[in-house]
Amino acid sequence: MVFLIDHLTVKKTRTTITDIADQLGISPATVSRSLHDHPAISKKTKKAVVRLARKLNYQPNQLALNLLQKKTNTIGVIVPEITSYFFSSIINGIQDLVNPLEVNMIIGQSNESYKEEKKIIQSFMSINVDGFLISPSSKTRRFDHLNAIRESNIPLVIFDRDCEGIEADKVFVDEYNGAFQAVEHLIKSGCKRIAHIAGPNTLSTSRHRQMAYEDALTKHGIKIHADYIVNCKGFAPKHGISPTRHLLALDKRPDAIFAINDGVAIGAMFVIKEAGIKIPQDISIIGFDDDPHSCYFKPSLSTVWQPTYELGMLSARLLMKRINSKASDPKFRVETLFPELIVRGSSL
Amino acid sequence: MVFLIDHLTVKKTRTTITDIADQLGISPATVSRSLHDHPAISKKTKKAVVRLARKLNYQPNQLALNLLQKKTNTIGVIVPEITSYFFSSIINGIQDLVNPLEVNMIIGQSNESYKEEKKIIQSFMSINVDGFLISPSSKTRRFDHLNAIRESNIPLVIFDRDCEGIEADKVFVDEYNGAFQAVEHLIKSGCKRIAHIAGPNTLSTSRHRQMAYEDALTKHGIKIHADYIVNCKGFAPKHGISPTRHLLALDKRPDAIFAINDGVAIGAMFVIKEAGIKIPQDISIIGFDDDPHSCYFKPSLSTVWQPTYELGMLSARLLMKRINSKASDPKFRVETLFPELIVRGSSL
DNA sequence: CTGTTAGCGCTTTCAG
């Protein structure tokens, strides 16, 4: 009778290794070994343990393991934001690499704020993530928070946006190459007055694209006009509006615009069409990122595709490698992936 | 000398409560109490402890606490996918509620697969998440995995997409209301042959929108034509292409389309414009979700806005409430938020 | 006011 009641009530708590040991009249250590294919264990006991474990639906308690191994099998991913296709597809890549490894991922959004970024890092460190995957915010100029990670010997991979001066594994896209292709394409299609809507120049990505823009013009003997370079305050369509208005109001209106990304390019196209100007006859447009919406506009938007998913995968792969190698190899890897020009209707 | 070496090498491991205790010649328990404003502790020792703790940069070890309290301060969020604005902005809402509470969030993507969903749930249960926030996949018809959560007494909140038959706190948007507004708007603007590109009818959201579509037509004395209801296989622009082609090929071509969401509506607009048909003069279009791209198309897309951010916040709030109340109150709450019609250029 | 003890669930020496 007592047994029966016991059986019914005790069940509240998950079965542990000790439960199994008790029921089998053996020690927890033996159970542990049986469950881990330890060589020195008799077939018989092992079988019994495995059977009972299955019957009782035994699940190892991760929390105990975490404490024991000082490991959480969790990595922290920090991105500026999650609502853009660019970063969310990078996250997909990370997740797909990390999931089969039974590693979890927690995501933090800096919202392009240094303070937020720092807070997230502290929070993630306090819960003992095994490693960090970070694409820094556009406002991040001080790197004390990243150095704190390095000093704690927590593996760190920086992706997409560079932090010069921080030693870490890094994975980038060759922005320069992509932007150069884009601008050269505009030049070859006959455009003479090519404008650039540039991103915040705290970002390595923005700087590299602008550099490529300038270099491409120079290479083809086109003078760089400061008037034709305007900055935008963000990466959404709305951020393309006023820079474009500004460009259209110029004395010598540009005949092409290379926008920092598709979001901004979409805003630009909107303004241009509104003004009754024809794309691409009067103005060609090209963006960056290949947002999934871009090919459904009229005209469809020319752009530079980036291997976002692969970027996520590769970054995660480097991180996992770092986590699983005990030796603190001082050699950091810097990997570069290649973008691809996609010509559509918004350019000739 | 030995000290020096010690000082340099020992530092590898984070300072613990015992380190502090040792250095102060007191017991770990006293240190613990000092750090937690325990009433029965002398000001003096407390001060000394706090001072040393700060000096040594003591950080409590979450892993030990987790094991002790059988709690992780982590919630599991499962969504069909993360790349759509709809779900990513819900996630924003969740995160903004949960962060100030020092609770972390891990995200799983089911990719609209029941199997994936189940796997994620098991994985999250094995790492002892404190609660679940789930929007089920469109393929989910069996609820054994959700029941497993309930049986383990882990708090669960279902949001956006309903699972009839599962008892849990739930947060929805009044889809019926939003869809009804949309269709009625089309009717009032003079459309007579209103088509619907419907979503998978395993989804409560799709069903409610279709129901509202049919009811609105009926209310205004318009007969429902099976021909005018076509299904799409997903929610991206590309999934709107073939359903729209089908509708355009009909004998009596519709003069309006109510699409299951903005993504599909964008695909529909593309096909229609390609066919040289005028929007909204010949065909009106309305979507659902208010994707941030929608207002930049020409014409801009009419739609039904959903309070996604609030949906995330509210869901998370319910979950945290559930987690923090020990009593297993059997009363489940079902909350409903309201959508809003946004009329733009794609309808009259 | 403070120390001792036990224990969260598990693995891993060290002894048999």
Place this chain on the structure above:
DNA sequence: CTGAAAGCGCTAACAG
């Protein structure tokens, strides 16, 4: 081949 014991870092009951 198996058991006993220690310990990961912390808290909480029980004693003083």
